[in-house]
Amino acid sequence: MEQVFQRGDAVQCCCWKDSCSDGSLRQHPEQANSLEAIVGNLCLLVADDHDVVRRGVRTLLEEQPGWEVVAEASNGREAVERAKLTQPDVTILD
Numbered sequence: 001m002e003q004v005f006q007r008g009d010a011v012q013c014c015c016w017k018d019s020c021s022d023g024s025l026r027q028h029p030e031q032a033n034s035l036e037a038i039v040g041n042l043c044l045l046v047a048d049d050h051d052v053v054r055r056g057v058r059t060l061l062e063e064q065p066g067w068e069v070v071a072e073a074s075n076g077r078e079a080v081e082r083a084k085l086t087q088p089d090v091t092i093l094d
Contacts (some may be wrong), residue, residue: 041066045088047079057092
């Protein structure tokens with residue numbers, strides 16, 4: 001029987017969607033052997049009102065293998081709109 005994960009489950013982050021926007025497939029938690037494998041492909045949204053901060057955070061995050069910033073926002077309303085469109089695994093807000 002297939003296990004169903006809900007939003008908010010500790011291991012849900014890697015299996016809510018089948019792939020990131022780059023088309024890379026995600027591993028399901030039961031197939032992963034390590035924490036690195038569980039969060040290997042991660043789609044992120046970064047929200048901050050300072051462009052230079054967003055660019056810096058994006059650069060740092062995308063240095064991690066398999067991590068992709070799929071959207072940026074400069075305010076809360078924009079963050080909510082972009083989150084609805086891109087459905088990131090993690091949203092980083094300031």
